[in-house]
Amino acid sequence: xxxxxxxxxxxxxxxxxxxxxxxxxxxxxxxxxxxxxxxxxxxxxxxxxxxxxxxxxxxxxxxxxxxxxxxxxxxxxxxxxxxxxxxxxxxxxxxxxxxxxxxxxxxxxxxxxxxxxxxxxxxxxxxxxxxxxxxxxxxxxxxxxxxxxxxxxxxxxxxxxxxxxxxxxxxxxxxxxxxxxxxxxxxxxxxxxxxxxxxxxxxxxxxxxxxxxxxxxxxxxxxxxxxxxxxxxxxxxxxxxxxxxxxxxxxxxxxxxxxxxxxxxxxxxxxxxxxxxxxxxxxxxxxxx
Amino acid sequence: xxxxxxxxxxxxxxxxxxxxxxxxxxxxxxxxxxxxxxxxxxxxxxxxxxxxxxxxxxxxxxxxxxxxxxxxxxxxxxxxxxxxxxxxxxxxxxxxxxxxxxxxxxxxxxxxxxxxxxxxxxxxxxxxxxxxxxxxxxxxxxxxxxxxxxxxxxxxxxxxxxxxxxxxxxxxxxxxxxxxxxxxxxxxxxxxxxxxxxxxxxxxxxxxxxxxxxxxxxxxxxxxxxxxxxxxxxxxxxxxxxxxxxxxxxxxxxxxxxxxxxxxxxxxxxxxxxxxxxxxxxxxxxxxx
Numbered sequence: 001x002x003x004x005x006x007x008x009x010x011x012x013x014x015x016x017x018x019x020x021x022x023x024x025x026x027x028x029x030x031x032x033x034x035x036x037x038x039x040x041x042x043x044x045x046x047x048x049x050x051x052x053x054x055x056x057x058x059x060x061x062x063x064x065x066x067x068x069x070x071x072x073x074x075x076x077x078x079x080x081x082x083x084x085x086x087x088x089x090x091x092x093x094x095x096x097x098x099x100x101x102x103x104x105x106x107x108x109x110x111x112x113x114x115x116x117x118x119x120x121x122x123x124x125x126x127x128x129x130x131x132x133x134x135x136x137x138x139x140x141x142x143x144x145x146x147x148x149x150x151x152x153x154x155x156x157x158x159x160x161x162x163x164x165x166x167x168x169x170x171x172x173x174x175x176x177x178x179x180x181x182x183x184x185x186x187x188x189x190x191x192x193x194x195x196x197x198x199x200x201x202x203x204x205x206x207x208x209x210x211x212x213x214x215x216x217x218x219x220x221x222x223x224x225x226x227x228x229x230x231x232x233x234x235x236x237x238x239x240x241x242x243x244x245x246x247x248x249x250x251x252x253x254x255x256x257x258x259x260x261x262x263x264x265x266x267x268x269x270x271x272x273x274x275x276x277x278x279x280x281x282x283x284x285x286x287x288x289x
Numbered sequence: 290x291x292x293x294x295x296x297x298x299x300x301x302x303x304x305x306x307x308x309x310x311x312x313x314x315x316x317x318x319x320x321x322x323x324x325x326x327x328x329x330x331x332x333x334x335x336x337x338x339x340x341x342x343x344x345x346x347x348x349x350x351x352x353x354x355x356x357x358x359x360x361x362x363x364x365x366x367x368x369x370x371x372x373x374x375x376x377x378x379x380x381x382x383x384x385x386x387x388x389x390x391x392x393x394x395x396x397x398x399x400x401x402x403x404x405x406x407x408x409x410x411x412x413x414x415x416x417x418x419x420x421x422x423x424x425x426x427x428x429x430x431x432x433x434x435x436x437x438x439x440x441x442x443x444x445x446x447x448x449x450x451x452x453x454x455x456x457x458x459x460x461x462x463x464x465x466x467x468x469x470x471x472x473x474x475x476x477x478x479x480x481x482x483x484x485x486x487x488x489x490x491x492x493x494x495x496x497x498x499x500x501x502x503x504x505x506x507x508x509x510x511x512x513x514x515x516x517x518x519x520x521x522x523x524x525x526x527x528x529x530x531x532x533x534x535x536x537x538x539x540x541x542x543x544x545x546x547x548x549x550x551x552x553x554x555x556x557x558x559x560x561x562x563x564x565x566x567x568x569x570x571x572x573x574x575x576x577x578x
Contacts, residue, residue, distance in 0.1 A: 088377060088407040089576040118377040119408040123577055146546070174543045176550070184546065186539040192532055209531045237526060237533050242498040243481055244526050250475040254463045257435070257473065261465070262577050287378040288412055288551050 006200050008055050022047045025062045032069040034098065035077050042100040042131075049132035054187075056196025057132040065098065065129070073274060074098060074128055080105055083125075087117045091263060094127035099151070099276050103130040107139045107149065107280040114145055114282035123258065124278040125265030127151075134187030136280055137175030141183045146283040147175045152259040154271040157191045158233035160246040163218035165233040167268055168276075169195050170255035177285075190252040191234045198224045198234070211239045228273060255279075295489050297344050311336045314351045321358045323387065324366050331389040331420075338421035343476075345485025346421040354387065354418070362563060363387060363417055369394055372414075376406045380552060383416035388440070388565050392419040395569040396428045396438065403434055403571035412547065413567040414554030416440075423476030425569055426464030430472050435572040436464045441548040443560040446480045447522035449535040452507035454522040456557055457565075458484050459544035466574075479541040480523045487513045487523070500528045517562060544568075 016024075022043045029039035042065070050058030068074045078097020082090060090109050094102035106122035113120025130136070133149050140147025153168030169189040176184045189195070192212050201208050202224035210220040216231045225232050237248025258279040260267030265277035305313075311332045318328035331354070339347030357363045367386020371379060379398050383391035395411035402409025419425070422438050429436025442457030460483065462476040478484070481501050490497050491513035499509040505520045514521050526537025547568040549556030554566035 084576075084578060086407045086576045089573075091577045117406065118375045119410055121408055121572065146551070174539075174546075176546045184542065186543060188533070188536040188539060192527070211532045237536055238481070239532055243500045243528055243532075244477070247477040247526055250463075250477060253473065254475060257463075257465045262435070262572075262574065283410065283551075284378075285551065287373075287375045288380045289373060 006197060006204065006206070007053070012204065018047055018051055021050065021059055025059050028062050028066055029069075029098075032066045033076050034069065038076075038078070038098055038101045041104050042098055045100050045104070045131045045135045048135055048138075052132070052134075054132045054134075056194055056200055061129070061131070068128070068274065069098075078102075082109075085109075088113050088119050088121060090120075090122040092122055092124045094124055094278075096126050097128070099128040099130040099278065102127055103136055103149070103151070103278045103280065104139075106278060107136040107147065107282070110147075110280045110282040111140055111143050111145060114140075114284045115143070118284050118287040119282070121281045122279070123263035124280075125263040127265065127276050127278055128274055129276050130278050132187065133171045133173040134175065134185050137173050137187075138183070138185060140282040141175040141177045141185070143282075144177050144285060146177075146285060147173075148281040149173045149279065150255040150259050151276050151278040152256050152267055152271065153276050154228075154273045155269055156195050156228060156234050157236050157249070157252060158214065158218075160236060160238075160241065160249040163214055163216055163233060164230055165228070167236070167249065167252040167256065168271065169234065170252040170259075172251065172255060188237075190237055190248050190255060192237055192239055192248070193234070195234060202226070211235060295486060295493065295495070296342070301493065307336055307340055310339065310348055314348050317351050317355055318358075318387075321355045322365050323358065327365075327367070327387055327390045330393050331387055334389050334393070334420045334424045337424055337427075341421070341423075343421050343423075345483055345489055350418070350420065357417070357563065358387075367391075371398075374398075377402050377408050377410060379409075379411040381411055381413045383413055383567075385415050386417070388417040388419040388567065391416055392425055392438070392440070392567045392569065393428075395567060396425040396436065396571070399436075399569045399571040400429055400432050400434060403429075403573045404432070407573050407576040408571070410570045411568070412552035412554075413569075414552040416554065416565050416567055417563055418565050419567050421476065422460045422462040423464065423474050426462050426476075427472070427474060429571040430464040430466045430474070432571075433466050433574060435466075435574060436462075437570040438462045438568065439544040439548050440565050440567040441545050441556055441560065442565050443517075443562045444558055445484050445517060445523050446525050446538070446541060447503065447507075449525060449527075449530065449538040452503055452505055452522060453519055454517070456525070456538065456541040456545065457560065458523065459541040459548075461540065461544060477526075479526055479537050479544060481526055481528055481537070482523070484523060491515070500524060
């Protein structure tokens with residue numbers, strides 16, 4: 001639910017057919033050594049984000065992923081690995097490569113397990129950015145299942161009673177089919193806004209509302225900062241104690257536990273910028289009839 | 290995380306040993322026909338809430354449950370029923386009786402299934418109030434598992450861009466063991482505050498902060514209202530559009546889907562006051578090693 005003044009429109013962007021965009025994004029990723037199959041998965045998810053209007057997680061990111069591959073921050077080609085597996089559960093390694101690849105595999109495994117055993121869950125370590133987290137529950141919804149996904153990140157958000165960044169924006173996504181109606185898809189950072197929104201405000205040259213971020217002294221700031229650092233922090237959803245900041249903070253910790261602790265991949269201040277651990281789940285609705 | 294001016298203290302409450310309180314609460318419930326086993330479960334959860342300082346969900350509620358039993362709103366003695374069950378899933382009926390009884394059974398079944406198959410989940414229809422929702426994840430944590438529970442309720446909260454109550458306060462609870470540290474327990478309404486906080490403000494004669502509730506015209510109100518109705522609504526967590534009200538609202542709908550839609554027990558405006566459907570899950574941590 002992007003605020004109107006943060007929406008891209010015909011005056012500040014250009015229109016390109018989705019198919020062309022998909023081919024271009026896949027070509028960019030293959031150009032830096034990504035195997036075709038992995039480039040396809042990543043391009044599909046990025047284009048899907050742009051088509052849904054989630055600009056912050058769309059095709060614009062292909063360039064930075066390419067840079068991360070070229071700089072060696074991402075290991076590409078990557079080897080994803082099933083570290084351990086039971087009928088209903090899986091622990092995966094993303095092999096330090098494109099997060100999309102292992103998150104997609106994790107949700108595919110969750111769906112397969114749910115088909116056989118009712119529920120399926122995967123937690124993924126050694127990972128990077130997975131894009132629009134709402135994409136993965138949508139995979140489950142296509143199979144008439146309920147899907148969930150979460151991903152954690154390096155610190156950007158202050159704890160409820162703190163002022164320095166100690167938790168990631170740690171988004172939660174949930175999807176459920178709705179028969180004749182449109183699918184129900186929730187995809188939300190556990191901070192007041194996704195960090196991409198602050199980047200978008202910067203890019204569009206607009207100020208942030210009071211409540212999105214604070215200085216190192218805990219005072220509201222409205223000019224979008226340039227970089228991450230100890231001198232400012234995003235607010236957890238709820239913002240103040242009276243308005244429930246502990247809830248946004250608490251949800252952020254839930255994401256850290258399922259993605260970073262359960263996987264052993266790391267959480268909060270253990271993560272460097274660009275590191276993201278992921279969790280997926282699928283629920284076979286038919287088992288509850 | 291109760292605000293200080295909403296905390297009970299020695300000047301506005303009396304101290305009673307927990308064991309005496311448990312016996313008294315169980316006796317009150319048995320006095321109106323509750324079977325001993327069901328009274329024991331309910332008393333244990335209510336006393337646990339009071340001991341944790343969650344006054345809004347503590348022993349003070351025993352009297353209203355008793356009235357609901359006496360008036361016939363609750364069917365007591367109740368017959369809980371396993372409507373359908375698979376290795377990992379269960380659909381239960383609370384038999385229109387004390388919500389505690391079926392929620393406790395749902396989490397016990399979730400834990401048993403998780404022990405055998407890694408994951409366990411139950412959704413419960415025909416139910417009533419389950420008290421402090423955080424109690425149920427704590428049952429899983431005692432077994433070295435991650436636990437989750439949610440419960441929905443009749444409308445009290447406005448949708449993100451609305452002003453009338455259409456969603457319950459629909460709380461989410463999550464628990465994880467933490468080794469030598471204290472267990473991690475999150476228990477939060479998806480509204481800015483739990484409705485009990487507004488009741489407590491009323492009882493203590495204090496005003497609410499701006500941001501907790503609005504009039505039917507969407508204007509902030511600060512005097513705690515007497516009863517539920519169309520003339521006021523609680524705010525979803527996030528409060529305003531710019532501060533993420535759609536996130537609190539969206540989380541409330543997730544709770545409605547897992548508790549009310551998955552169980553078939555009803556959600557949102559389908560529920561009358563006092564009706565609550567419940568969802569529980571347990572995750573065997575050991576499967577992810």
